[in-house]
Amino acid sequence: MKKIMIILICWASALAVFAQDTQTVTSSKGTNDIHTLFGNRTGTCKIPMGFYIEMNGGYTMFGSKSVFLPSMSMGMILNHHWTIGITGSFIGDPNGVHQKNIYYDSTASKMRGANLSGGYGGVLLEYILLPNSRIHVAFPLMIGCGSMYYTPSFHHNDSTFTGNFSHKEFHHGYISKDRFFVVEPGVRLEINVVKSLRIGLGISYRYSPDFKLQNTSPDLLNQFTAKLSIRLGKF
Numbered sequence: 001m002k003k004i005m006i007i008l009i010c011w012a013s014a015l016a017v018f019a020q021d022t023q024t025v026t027s028s029k030g031t032n033d034i035h036t037l038f039g040n041r042t043g044t045c046k047i048p049m050g051f052y053i054e055m056n057g058g059y060t061m062f063g064s065k066s067v068f069l070p071s072m073s074m075g076m077i078l079n080h081h082w083t084i085g086i087t088g089s090f091i092g093d094p095n096g097v098h099q100k101n102i103y104y105d106s107t108a109s110k111m112r113g114a115n116l117s118g119g120y121g122g123v124l125l126e127y128i129l130l131p132n133s134r135i136h137v138a139f140p141l142m143i144g145c146g147s148m149y150y151t152p153s154f155h156h157n158d159s160t161f162t163g164n165f166s167h168k169e170f171h172h173g174y175i176s177k178d179r180f181f182v183v184e185p186g187v188r189l190e191i192n193v194v195k196s197l198r199i200g201l202g203i204s205y206r207y208s209p210d211f212k213l214q215n216t217s218p219d220l221l222n223q224f225t226a227k228l229s230i231r232l233g234k235f
Contacts, residue, residue, distance in 0.1 A: 090119030120146025
C-alpha cells in the first residue's frame with residue numbers, strides 16, 4: 001500500500017505542477033483554436049464534451065521476457081482537458097509468455113515450463129495539458145484489476161510426456177491462476193495530426209501489490225511500459 005501511495009503522490013504532484021501553467025488559447029470569447037499538423041480548426045465551442053477511441057501497442061518486460069501488450073481504450077472528453085473511460089490490455093502472443101521451472105510433473109523428478117497468458121484493465125482517468133496545441137502532454141492513470149494464468153507449454157501430441165495433465169486439461173485447464181489489483185500512472189506526448197486524429201508516445205509504470213502465481217516472483221508485473229497510441233474522436 002505504501003508503494004501505491006508513493007506512485008500516486010508522484011503522479012499527482014507532476015500533474016499539479018503542469019496544470020498550474022495551463023492556459024486555454026482563444027481567439028475571442030467562446031472561440032477555441034485547435035492547432036494540428038495540417039491546419040487549424042476554428043469555431044465556437046458549442047459542445048464541451050467529446051469522445052475518443054484509442055488503440056495502442058505496448059512494450060514491457062515480465063521478468064527477463066519481452067512482452068507485447070496491445071490494448072484498447074474508449075471514453076469521454078470533458079472540456080478538452082479531462083477524460084474518463086475504460087481500458088484493457090492483454091498479452092499479445094497467442095501462445096503466452098513462456099516461463100521456466102513452474103511446476104513438477106507427476107514423477108516429481110523434473111520441473112517443467114508453462115505459458116503465462118491473461119490481461120488487465122479498468123477505469124482510465126486522464127488530464128491533458130494544452131490540448132489545443134499541436135504537441136501537448138497527457139497524464140493518464142489506470143486503476144483496475146486483471147487475471148493471469150499458466151497453461152502447460154508442451155505439445156498435446158507429445159508421446160513422451162508423463163505429467164499429470166490430460167489432453168482435456170491441456171485445452172481447458174490451467175496450472176495456476178490469479179486475479180489481482182493493478183494501478184498504472186503514466187505520461188504521454190501527443191500530436192494533433194488532424195482534428196479527429198492524435199498520435200501519442202508514452203511511458204507508464206504498472207504496479208500490482210498482490211500478484212501471486214505458482215513459483216513466480218510477486219514483482220513480475222511491476223515494470224515500465226512504452227506505448228505507441230492512435231486516438232480517434234471528437235476532441
